[in-house]
Amino acid sequence: MSTAATTVKPxxxxxxxxxxxxxxxxxxxxxxHKRIAILYLxxxxxxxxxxxxxxxxxxxxxxxPEGDLFHSDTYNKLFTMHGVNMIFFFLIPSVPxxxxxxILPIMxxxxxxxxxxxxxxxxxxxxxxxxxxxxxxxxxxxxxxxxFYTPLSTGYVRTPVIVLAVGILIAGFASIFxxxxxxxxxxRMRAPGMTWGxxxxxxxxxxxxxxxxxxxxxxxxITLILVALERGFHIGVFDPKLGGDPVLFQHMFWFYSHPAxxxxxxxxxxxxxxxxxxxxxxxxxxxxxxxxxxxxxxVFGFVVWAHHMFVAGISTYSALVFSLLxxxxxxxxxxxxxxxxxxxxxxxxxxxTPMLYALAFIGLFTIGGLTGLFLAALGTDIHIHDTxxxxxxxxxxxxxxxxxxxxGGIHFWWPKMTGKMYPEAPAKLAxxxxxxxxxxxxxxxxxxxYLGMPRRYHxxxxxxxxxxxxxSAGASVLAVGFxxxxxxxxxxxxxxxxxxxxxxxxKGLEWQTTSPPPTHxxxxxxxxxxxxxxxxxxxxxxx
Amino acid sequence: MEFKLPLFPEQASSxxxxxxxxxLFLVLLTTFFSLxxxxxxxxxxxxxxKRPDHxxxxxxxxxxxxxxxxxxxxxxxxxxFVWGAVLYYxxxxxxxxxxxxxxxxxxWMWKFQHPGGxxxxxxxxxxxxxxxxxxxxSQDVIHDFFVPAFRIKTDVLPNRxxxxxxxxxxxxxxxxFCSQYCGTNHSGMIGEVVVMKPEDYAEWxxxxxxxGSMASMGEKLFQEFGCTTCHRPDAGARGPSLLGLYGRPxxxxxxxxxxxxDNYIRESILNPNAKIVSGFQPIMPTxxxxxxxxxxxxxxxxxxxxxxxxxxxxxxxxxxxxxxDTEVPTIQQELKGRGNEPAAPSGKKP
Numbered sequence: 001m002s003t004a005a006t007t008v009k010p011x012x013x014x015x016x017x018x019x020x021x022x023x024x025x026x027x028x029x030x031x032x033h034k035r036i037a038i039l040y041l042x043x044x045x046x047x048x049x050x051x052x053x054x055x056x057x058x059x060x061x062x063x064x065p066e067g068d069l070f071h072s073d074t075y076n077k078l079f080t081m082h083g084v085n086m087i088f089f090f091l092i093p094s095v096p097x098x099x100x101x102x103i104l105p106i107m108x109x110x111x112x113x114x115x116x117x118x119x120x121x122x123x124x125x126x127x128x129x130x131x132x133x134x135x136x137x138x139x140x141x142x143x144x145x146x147x148f149y150t151p152l153s154t155g156y157v158r159t160p161v162i163v164l165a166v167g168i169l170i171a172g173f174a175s176i177f178x179x180x181x182x183x184x185x186x187x188r189m190r191a192p193g194m195t196w197g198x199x200x201x202x203x204x205x206x207x208x209x210x211x212x213x214x215x216x217x218x219x220x221x222i223t224l225i226l227v228a229l230e231r232g233f234h235i236g237v238f239d240p241k242l243g244g245d246p247v248l249f250q251h252m253f254w255f256y257s258h259p260a261x262x263x264x265x266x267x268x269x270x271x272x273x274x275x276x277x278x279x280x281x282x283x284x285x286x287x288x289x290x291x292x293x294x295x296x297x298x299v300f301g302f303v304v305w306a307h308h309m310f311v312a313g314i315s316t317y318s319a320l321v322f323s324l325l326x327x328x329x330x331x332x333x334x335x336x337x338x339x340x341x342x343x344x345x346x347x348x349x350x351x352x353t354p355m356l357y358a359l360a361f362i363g364l365f366t367i368g369g370l371t372g373l374f375l376a377a378l379g380t381d382i383h384i385h386d387t388x389x390x391x392x393x394x395x396x397x398x399x400x401x402x403x404x405x406x407x408g409g410i411h412f413w414w415p416k417m418t419g420k421m422y423p424e425a426p427a428k429l430a431x432x433x434x435x436x437x438x439x440x441x442x443x444x445x446x447x448x449x450y451l452g453m454p455r456r457y458h459x460x461x462x463x464x465x466x467x468x469x470x471x472s473a474g475a476s477v478l479a480v481g482f483x484x485x486x487x488x489x490x491x492x493x494x495x496x497x498x499x500x501x502x503x504x505x506x507k508g509l510e511w512q513t514t515s516p517p518p519t520h521x522x523x524x525x526x527x528x529x530x531x532x533x534x535x536x537x538x539x540x541x542x543x
Numbered sequence: 544m545e546f547k548l549p550l551f552p553e554q555a556s557s558x559x560x561x562x563x564x565x566x567l568f569l570v571l572l573t574t575f576f577s578l579x580x581x582x583x584x585x586x587x588x589x590x591x592x593k594r595p596d597h598x599x600x601x602x603x604x605x606x607x608x609x610x611x612x613x614x615x616x617x618x619x620x621x622x623x624f625v626w627g628a629v630l631y632y633x634x635x636x637x638x639x640x641x642x643x644x645x646x647x648x649x650x651w652m653w654k655f656q657h658p659g660g661x662x663x664x665x666x667x668x669x670x671x672x673x674x675x676x677x678x679x680x681s682q683d684v685i686h687d688f689f690v691p692a693f694r695i696k697t698d699v700l701p702n703r704x705x706x707x708x709x710x711x712x713x714x715x716x717x718x719x720f721c722s723q724y725c726g727t728n729h730s731g732m733i734g735e736v737v738v739m740k741p742e743d744y745a746e747w748x749x750x751x752x753x754x755g756s757m758a759s760m761g762e763k764l765f766q767e768f769g770c771t772t773c774h775r776p777d778a779g780a781r782g783p784s785l786l787g788l789y790g791r792p793x794x795x796x797x798x799x800x801x802x803x804x805d806n807y808i809r810e811s812i813l814n815p816n817a818k819i820v821s822g823f824q825p826i827m828p829t830x831x832x833x834x835x836x837x838x839x840x841x842x843x844x845x846x847x848x849x850x851x852x853x854x855x856x857x858x859x860x861x862x863x864x865x866x867x868d869t870e871v872p873t874i875q876q877e878l879k880g881r882g883n884e885p886a887a888p889s890g891k892k893p
Contacts, residue, residue: 073727145724151701152684152726240702246685286604312698313705316635320628327620331613338612341580344587346600359584366580370573377623379565379630383694386687386722452552452691454722457730461718466548536601
């Protein structure tokens, strides 16, 4: 098969979803999940670079111990807007709304998601929410931290908190609609023969994340409404001056925001499962265990929230219970890492760009996950809570893990999404630069944290400077690694070679259709007769 | 720029070594597993690299392996859990004989008061070799009392007392950080913990001219606010007697029994109707906004003394009063000042 691919130069199909229709209306009123995915892609890429710009300014300020570049209020706004942008307007929609939206229906052999209009509505809702976010930014920015802790956020700061809260609230509905769509599609729209045991692991992971989206997101909505009511109308819920309890806010906030971490990471894990098995030319090791570990993470993820609050005034006994449960959620993640590694065993491993990102993910996620144990363990958490150790851990999971998975997935499915190949050499270089830059940025922060540097510090004692300079230097390398893909992906749209239907010689229904796929994904409804990842045997999907 | 690259902060408390040992164990564990995964990946990349004469061998998985690599991490994580829990339990329960110091956090400073009445701002003097319990409350938003050299930290809440404790072991000056983001000057809310030899500490306390012990200040407030009118130790009193109250169980009118601790006393002053003692009427007015946080702490300290000592007036035993630090306002000044203090900013202005 691969010889055929090299001898016959692939050509773009005559008709596909991108040239089916032209004009701005055909995009803004589209009900095609693939086009909506592209709309999301453009939107969140904007927010990624916006959030990245804030990060760059933060690292610039932290080059010197004195708070000399910005006023402390400006600095506080920078880290707040960095966090809010990256979490609510980039990470949460990243894999589900872009890659999942594009690939999940095709993987299932469906024509579209179950509710195409709701899918488009979700993008519009997201735009409105993100618009409020931008309005808060243009209106001066918010300085509460992305965690909105009360009573600071409700009674003390003088920035447009309510506008930003409304933005996040609205964007949350986009996430609920996407989750709803994925769940119904997975249940109702599978092609003949696509049993639950044959679902690609990407689908399992997005399914698990969707469960959290529809069960967890309403809680953040309620919490933000209460914050707005207290701030705007002095209805006392969280502020002790009004008879409220500030710790209640933390319970409600983390009840969503901890599972939200799994909304972010689970779909990324799905991407990694797809990539590792493809570039090892081998069936995934322990399919059932990877699939069910996703569900286990989603379930356990709901009962660990108070591990963010070990020093915040919860009782010793609840701290013990939440610590124990937090270790329980670590196990399924470990199982996944072992299974991905074992998938390479006796495989036929090649190192194309998606695989480089996948391997980087496994390594960085392992470190991110293991350092989570330091924070779940009560004895060490007292010391490192709210220090740079937490910042480093979080970024190892969210950037080293999630952003890496997202980039790996974009490279993996770019040929399918656009029909064009990205240039391999600069892509590999970018992956390498990202990996080096990332570690240089965030590894010193583990040490900084243990030394005791608190997070969200605008100025710091001079003995922390060496590590901060290293971190800022790393950030500049990381920036190069992130800007490069933007350049060569855009370049490939015009100059890239036609990819052909299956450039990776991969299994899975998405590779059976043309690149880019036709508007209704398949010319004929596919019938599935084999297990997923059936590498090493001839494909026998009957058309 | 200082070109030092330490990996651990100084160890200046009795638990620092224990926390570091636990941390080191976790570092070794993390290093071992990260290297294991990384080396396996590198090994597989080289050994099973794609080449023409090599075809992947299809393996579905192995239930035995799955059980092994579920059970081993589970076992290890239980060890970590127990180890961490034991340390935490130790850190959450201050010894009974601890020296008690009170602290109030506000945007963006720390105020401390020693039992003898000595006050400090952004500096805390403590002796070596003796457990020190710090009881903390915030006047506004949530702050956090963090001393890296002691490996201890606690959030400081605006609505109830939080505690932390440590036994300093090495003299020196150590960082005190606010580590819960608290607004504009969060990174400026830093201070210093000065650990001294016990004799130096005693000397320092003596040189610090306090206006009286905390309990005697509390007693003054107690009389000033007219608390004695009702809270008398005789049968006809309208309020329950406070003699021997502290730390003892109290039966409430709804038959619940609560322990009369710092938080109970604070709540009973600020929100008297929240918990009515059995046999009494809800007639006490609230003192919300009347007594400062420091005043509340002093009154609590006075009530505590009522249960510890005989009824000799405390003022007889304390030192004559002159402020040690002229920057520190007296409670009376503070009380007067409270009248023209601006209200909390409203959130409506964007």
